[in-house]
Amino acid sequence: MSKPAAPLKGRAARLARLMPSTGPSTAARTPFVLLVVLLLGGGLITLLLLNSALNEGSFRLSELKRDTTELTDEQQALQRDVDSRSQPDALEKRARELGMVPGGSPAFLNPDGTVRGRPTEATAPPSPSPTPSPTASPDADAPAAGPSASGTSAGPSGSPSPSAPVPQPDPAAENSPPPTSPGR
Numbered sequence: 001m002s003k004p005a006a007p008l009k010g011r012a013a014r015l016a017r018l019m020p021s022t023g024p025s026t027a028a029r030t031p032f033v034l035l036v037v038l039l040l041g042g043g044l045i046t047l048l049l050l051n052s053a054l055n056e057g058s059f060r061l062s063e064l065k066r067d068t069t070e071l072t073d074e075q076q077a078l079q080r081d082v083d084s085r086s087q088p089d090a091l092e093k094r095a096r097e098l099g100m101v102p103g104g105s106p107a108f109l110n111p112d113g114t115v116r117g118r119p120t121e122a123t124a125p126p127s128p129s130p131t132p133s134p135t136a137s138p139d140a141d142a143p144a145a146g147p148s149a150s151g152t153s154a155g156p157s158g159s160p161s162p163s164a165p166v167p168q169p170d171p172a173a174e175n176s177p178p179p180t181s182p183g184r
Contacts, residue, residue: 101125 008016084090104120 101124107117107119
């Protein structure tokens with residue numbers, strides 16, 4: 001059928017001795033090819049999982065940045081509120097609403113225990129009372145001039161102070177700038 005191959009001579013014979021025979025090489029290639037395919041497939045799946053994890057982290061990072069921006073804006077708004085309420089005129093207005101009055105002249109203690117200066121009691125400055133217009137007549141709808149149950153001022157002990165009348169704020173005085181005391 002087929003004729004046997006002629007013996008190789010010279011250089012071809014030397015190369016033939018170095019090369020393995022063709023029979024067992026196909027059997028040895030199959031596991032190697034499977035190993036390479038599995039490594040490439042595993043690498044691709046690993047890259048896909050890594051890319052998904054990075055994208056998830058990127059979404060989480062952008063969400064956290066948005067939350068940080070919102071919280072920073074809220075903090076700045078709160079700081080503006082604190083700053084506006086900490087201004088001297090706002091503090092004075094709030095103190096007057098609470099019934100506080102500016103202090104009198106202070107007294108100081110010397111290191112030896114003697115008092116320097118003469119302390120005076122803090123008294124409320126006279127509030128301008130609204131003058132009734134000549135054409136206005138007292139109505140039944142008008143509120144009474146005395147202190148109401150909800151607007152009574154409490155003394156330091158928490159009980160209403162019967163001796164001091166409660167100054168009623170003048171509606172026209174709310175729009176005018178608050179009075180300033182000397183030394184401020």
